[in-house]
Amino acid sequence: MKSLQDLDIFVRTVDNGSLSATARALDLTPAAASAALKRLEAELGVQLFVRSTRSLRLTPQGEQFLEQCRPALAALQQASTGLADGEQALRGALRLSVPSDLGRNALLLWLDEFQQLHPEVDIRLSLSDRIANVYSDPVDVALRYGEPPDSDLVALPLAPQNRRVLCASPAYLARHGAPAHPRALIEHNCLCFMLGDEVHDRWRFSGGGEPAFSVRVRSANIANDGGVVRQWAVLGKGIAYKSRVDVLDDLAQGRLLPLCEAWTTEATPLFLVVPGRRHLTPLIRALRDFLVQKIAEPEKASRAPRKE
Numbered sequence: 001m002k003s004l005q006d007l008d009i010f011v012r013t014v015d016n017g018s019l020s021a022t023a024r025a026l027d028l029t030p031a032a033a034s035a036a037l038k039r040l041e042a043e044l045g046v047q048l049f050v051r052s053t054r055s056l057r058l059t060p061q062g063e064q065f066l067e068q069c070r071p072a073l074a075a076l077q078q079a080s081t082g083l084a085d086g087e088q089a090l091r092g093a094l095r096l097s098v099p100s101d102l103g104r105n106a107l108l109l110w111l112d113e114f115q116q117l118h119p120e121v122d123i124r125l126s127l128s129d130r131i132a133n134v135y136s137d138p139v140d141v142a143l144r145y146g147e148p149p150d151s152d153l154v155a156l157p158l159a160p161q162n163r164r165v166l167c168a169s170p171a172y173l174a175r176h177g178a179p180a181h182p183r184a185l186i187e188h189n190c191l192c193f194m195l196g197d198e199v200h201d202r203w204r205f206s207g208g209g210e211p212a213f214s215v216r217v218r219s220a221n222i223a224n225d226g227g228v229v230r231q232w233a234v235l236g237k238g239i240a241y242k243s244r245v246d247v248l249d250d251l252a253q254g255r256l257l258p259l260c261e262a263w264t265t266e267a268t269p270l271f272l273v274v275p276g277r278r279h280l281t282p283l284i285r286a287l288r289d290f291l292v293q294k295i296a297e298p299e300k301a302s303r304a305p306r307k308e
Helices: 002-016 019-025 030-044 060-085 100-117 170-176 182-187 226-234 244-253 282-303
Strands: 049-051 056-058 092-098 121-127 141-145 154-159 164-168 190-195 202-207 210-216 221-223 239-243 263-265 270-274
Touching: 002 019, 002 030, 002 060, 019 030, 056 060, 092 100, 092 282, 100 121, 100 226, 100 239, 100 244, 100 282, 154 282, 164 244, 164 263, 182 202, 182 210, 190 226, 221 226, 226 239, 226 244, 239 244, 270 282
Parallel strands: 092 121, 092 141, 190 221, 190 239
Antiparallel strands: 049 056, 141 270, 154 270, 164 239, 202 210, 202 263
16 A cells, blocks of 8 residues: 555654655665655645755645644554454553553553553553653653543543552551541651652541641641652661552552551542544553553552461
8 A cells, every 4th residue: 555655654754854764664765765755745635854965854834744744644544554453452562651650560561461462563662750642742642640631632441449548568657657548648748749849748538537638737848759759668768658550569569558547548540642532543442441450450459458
């Protein structure tokens, strides 16, 4: 399919930043790759790239076409492969934006397993606690805590019942004891997360026979990286107030212990976010189903009674 190959060359050239690199990857001559781009521009009636001897960049029309082309190309490639192989084999590049702790701790291993199941899938992972803009940032999918306020975005639930968990290591609890009530947190070193200039030092609770309340905690350890906060907790530096998904394996293995379980903590549902329905390719749907399954496995283990 000549038109499908032309679209593939276009997207690969954008990703590689080089027409010659794309030609080498596809075992084409530079002239053949260049001809494919010219053929595509002629069919569309627009210029996709501004070319010079040293650089290649998208025109505004090229940027607009890329946004529409990438998910469509992925769907076409998977459909073509399915017809050839008799099944919907998954392939293509997937650009993910993920919160730092979730990415480093759990997701890294899960994505490795996903690629073992689907070896023709390329993963491009961006770790940041800054909320990615799936419209303007170079990402296909973002994993976010909390449903996005933009109603035009499509948010598929991964862990809709997820909440924060108050937790600490056995070593910390052996030295300082466990708080009997969330208000007793003011007597402990609490490990806080900071986003921008805002320190998240007001931890919210409800239940226990009293109205919802917040506790302003004291912290000698503050980080702008959720993964660092988790590591501090595992090392026994203090008490953390983490998304349960981030510490599922730590809870299951006993590296961290839940505290004040009679109280309800903040809801932090986890969603897979894409710009719109047309971006929900078979690859992204397969990833979503896989992640739902992987999140459920350690969640069951973390709630199982531990053997003394």
